Amino acid sequence: MHWSYGSVIRRALGAGAVVGVLLAAYLYAVVEPVIDMAVALEEAASATGAADGGAARHDDPLFTRGEQVGGGMAATFATAMVVAAVFGTVFAAVRHRLPARSDLPRALWLAAVGFATVLLIPALKYPPSPPGMGDADTVGERTVVYLICLSASVLIAIALTRLYGTLHARLADHTRVVAMGTASVVAYALLLVVLPAAPGSVEAAVPADLVWDFRVRSLGGLALLWLGLGLGLGWLLDRHADRTSDRQPVAPGP
Numbered sequence: 338m339h340w341s342y343g344s345v346i347r348r349a350l351g352a353g354a355v356v357g358v359l360l361a362a363y364l365y366a367v368v369e370p371v372i373d374m375a376v377a378l379e380e381a382a383s384a385t386g387a388a389d390g391g392a393a394r395h396d397d398p399l400f401t402r403g404e405q406v407g408g409g410m411a412a413t414f415a416t417a418m419v420v421a422a423v424f425g426t427v428f429a430a431v432r433h434r435l436p437a438r439s440d441l442p443r444a445l446w447l448a449a450v451g452f453a454t455v456l457l458i459p460a461l462k463y464p465p466s467p468p469g470m471g472d473a474d475t476v477g478e479r480t481v482v483y484l485i486c487l488s489a490s491v492l493i494a495i496a497l498t499r500l501y502g503t504l505h506a507r508l509a510d511h512t513r514v515v516a517m518g519t520a521s522v523v524a525y526a527l528l529l530v531v532l533p534a535a536p537g538s539v540e541a542a543v544p545a546d547l548v549w550d551f552r553v554r555s556l557g558g559l560a561l562l563w564l565g566l567g568l569g570l571g572w573l574l575d576r577h578a579d580r581t582s583d584r585q586p587v588a589p590g591p
Contacts (some may be wrong), residue, residue, distance in 0.1 A: 340440075340574065345429040346422065348577075352569025353421020356562055357414035363558050364413050369406055371551045375467035376402070378547070417562055424451065424566050434502075440578070441571030448567025450494065456559045458490040458525055459483060460552075463535050467551040478536040486532055493524045 428447055435443035463483045497520060504513045 340429065340432070342426075342429045344577075345432075345570075345574070346425040348573040349421045349425025349428065349566070349570050350418065352566055352573060353418045353424075355569060356421070356565035357417030359565065360417055360558055360562055361410040361413045363561060364410055365406065368551070368554050368558060369409075371547065371554060372467055373402070374547060375551065378544075420562060421566055421570075424448070425570065427451075428570065439571075440574035441568075444571030444574070445564075445567040448563045452560060452563035454490050454494040455487065456556075456563070458528070459486045460556060460559075462486050462529050462532055464552050465555045467548060482533060482535065486528070489528055489532075490525070493528065497521055497524065 424447070428444060431447070432440070432443060435446055437443045437446060463479070463486060497517065500520060501513070501517055504516060508516060
């Protein structure tokens, strides 16, 4: 079935709105408690350092924790909508090239590629961290190296896609799968090795188990975003296609 860009993007944004609400609830219920613990530990460490004769920081936060949580939930919803718009745009452009016969597996395939390329690879090199980690003076540098990693990951994905098209007519299916798998592993492994470590690493006041708890929960939320977009967009498209085919008149027999 042929889909116009408007038809795809409307359904992508509808899926993004539902996923955005679910993701904001996930942030509030699953991620924020870990952030609260990290903030409490950071404040306790600062108070202990001041009691031992160190310099205490008395900077008042611009926003209360309640305002930060509310703003984070709103930003999460807005991010889901932006990602949904980009996801729908890319899906409309490459739908006919995706390896499946219906839109649900096509959307899930694209969502899996997007999650791995845009989130998983950068997170392996520069994993997210809770408050209390990293030098505040190097935020700009850390942002730059993260964006470099993200851009390189996307460019590698585009190059691998073109390589797949080149090999499609030259190699048998099983040979092409092995070649593409090997090329993907080598390319992304080199990316992770070549890029520098995150600048500004400092001794954290947050225990390692809490740090990894935060990272796993954060990554789980991002996986929920991409899975929800793939399922939502694919289901909406297939549902409409099924309804359209059901309304088609049946040709009378001879």
